[in-house]
Amino acid sequence: MTPRAGRLLIGAVVAALAIAALRLPAPRVGKPGELLDATVVRRWSRADTLGRGETMTTLLQRRGFDPLDAADILEATPLDSRRLRAGMAIEVRGDSAGSAGDEVRFFLGLDRVVVVRRDESGGWRATDERLPWTTDTVLIRGTVQSTLYAAIDEGGAEWLSGTARRELAWTMADIYEYRVDMSRDLQRGDRLRVVVERESLPTGASRIGRVLAAGLELGGREVQAIRLEGETGRARFYDQEGRSLAATFLRAPLSFRRMSSGFGGRRHPVLGTWRAHKGLDYSAAAGTPVRTIGDGTVTFAGRRGGFGNLVEIRHLNGYVTRYAHLRGFGPAIRSGARVAIGQTIGYVGSTGLSTGPHLHFEVLVRGAHRNPRTALQSAAGPALRGAELDRFGAIRRVAQQALAGPSGLVRAAVAN
Numbered sequence: 001m002t003p004r005a006g007r008l009l010i011g012a013v014v015a016a017l018a019i020a021a022l023r024l025p026a027p028r029v030g031k032p033g034e035l036l037d038a039t040v041v042r043r044w045s046r047a048d049t050l051g052r053g054e055t056m057t058t059l060l061q062r063r064g065f066d067p068l069d070a071a072d073i074l075e076a077t078p079l080d081s082r083r084l085r086a087g088m089a090i091e092v093r094g095d096s097a098g099s100a101g102d103e104v105r106f107f108l109g110l111d112r113v114v115v116v117r118r119d120e121s122g123g124w125r126a127t128d129e130r131l132p133w134t135t136d137t138v139l140i141r142g143t144v145q146s147t148l149y150a151a152i153d154e155g156g157a158e159w160l161s162g163t164a165r166r167e168l169a170w171t172m173a174d175i176y177e178y179r180v181d182m183s184r185d186l187q188r189g190d191r192l193r194v195v196v197e198r199e200s201l202p203t204g205a206s207r208i209g210r211v212l213a214a215g216l217e218l219g220g221r222e223v224q225a226i227r228l229e230g231e232t233g234r235a236r237f238y239d240q241e242g243r244s245l246a247a248t249f250l251r252a253p254l255s256f257r258r259m260s261s262g263f264g265g266r267r268h269p270v271l272g273t274w275r276a277h278k279g280l281d282y283s284a285a286a287g288t289p290v291r292t293i294g295d296g297t298v299t300f301a302g303r304r305g306g307f308g309n310l311v312e313i314r315h316l317n318g319y320v321t322r323y324a325h326l327r328g329f330g331p332a333i334r335s336g337a338r339v340a341i342g343q344t345i346g347y348v349g350s351t352g353l354s355t356g357p358h359l360h361f362e363v364l365v366r367g368a369h370r371n372p373r374t375a376l377q378s379a380a381g382p383a384l385r386g387a388e389l390d391r392f393g394a395i396r397r398v399a400q401q402a403l404a405g406p407s408g409l410v411r412a413a414v415a416n
Contacts, residue, residue: 137411181251213399244381278369279362286357308352324360
């Protein structure tokens with residue numbers, strides 16, 4: 001056979017096979033689990049996340065959808081493609097009888113999922129689904145070995161996710177911020193207990209809800225925090241004596257804090273001479289907001305020698321506070337300005353005589369330097385009276401019974 005005749009024969013065979021294929025019946029697509037030619041159709045799912053700099057269209061095509069389907073899927077959703085952030089999770093579902101998926105799930109939050117499904121006509125329809133939260137109440141106990149974080153992390157590991165435990169630590173710090181400087185006052189062996197609502201999803205995700213009661217033992221003496229809601233729905237915390245945990249001064253000028261040196265004699269890190277360190281240094285990242293620890297009037301805001309950028313504030317009862325080495329000042333912070341407790345008055349920096357970013361904080365009482373740790377141990381806030389005190393007494397009894405129980409579940413889950 002000549003080469004030309006061989007090529008003609010191969011061509012004829014290919015043509016015959018193509019014609020035969022056209023005459024074969026199309027494969028039938030059945031319901032999931034139905035036997036088709038002895039093959040079980042199975043459902044599958046694949047998770048993915050939106051990459052940095054990637055578009056959702058690109059992601060859908062990467063998951064096997066053609067450009068037209070990808071466009072139709074996005075058009076069916078309420079998503080604004082310009083607001084989608086890297087890391088957003090999706091899930092594509094399908095079955096073994098099809099080449100691409102027939103369902104896409106966009107996870108917009110812990111409890112919100114936009115589900116897009118292919119309908120019988122081949123188009124796409126979206127539903128916005130909300131996962132149901134359930135709420136129960138748990139008691140967490142911990143013992144301080146190093147930090148508040150570590151105590152809650154150990155005591156709550158069985159009951160709360162890592163994120164929820166971190167949130168609880170910050171919430172505890174916020175509740176006690178008038179009474180306790182969590183970066184300095186806690187000592188090894190101090191104990192805590194907290195009754196907190198836990199909100200959970202069917203997926204297993206959890207978050208903390210309201211803190212109902214807490215107890216923080218410092219040096220053998222416990223300060224309790226019991227939640228009381230007023231007629232307006234606003235909640236405040238009171239100690240076991242019915243006195244407000246809110247007081248005249250905050251205990252620390254930083255919300256996110258870690259002290260680097262204490263009050264008393266120390267070797268100055270720049271000058272190299274031994275001098276009284278008349279304040280506290282808080283080590284923190286540059287740019288961390290610095291807050292005033294009480295209401296007052298700014299008496300100085302500017303550059304002052306080794307202090308670098310300094311804000312000085314005069315408070316009631318002869319108190320003056322100083323915030324030094326600032327990178328910059330808060331909005332409208334100038335001499336004569338009125339400031340409210342917790343207001344941002346500057347940002348952590350390293351100006352003046354400083355070896356690195358930190359806040360130098362001083363307290364003067366009637367012109368004399370005082371140790372901030374003791375000077376800010378101001379009296380408790382106003383006490384409840386009359387009918388409010390009676391109502392608080394009933395809530396306190398229930399709260400203290402819950403605090404006295406074993407770690408774990410206090411109240412079973414109910415649907416929100």
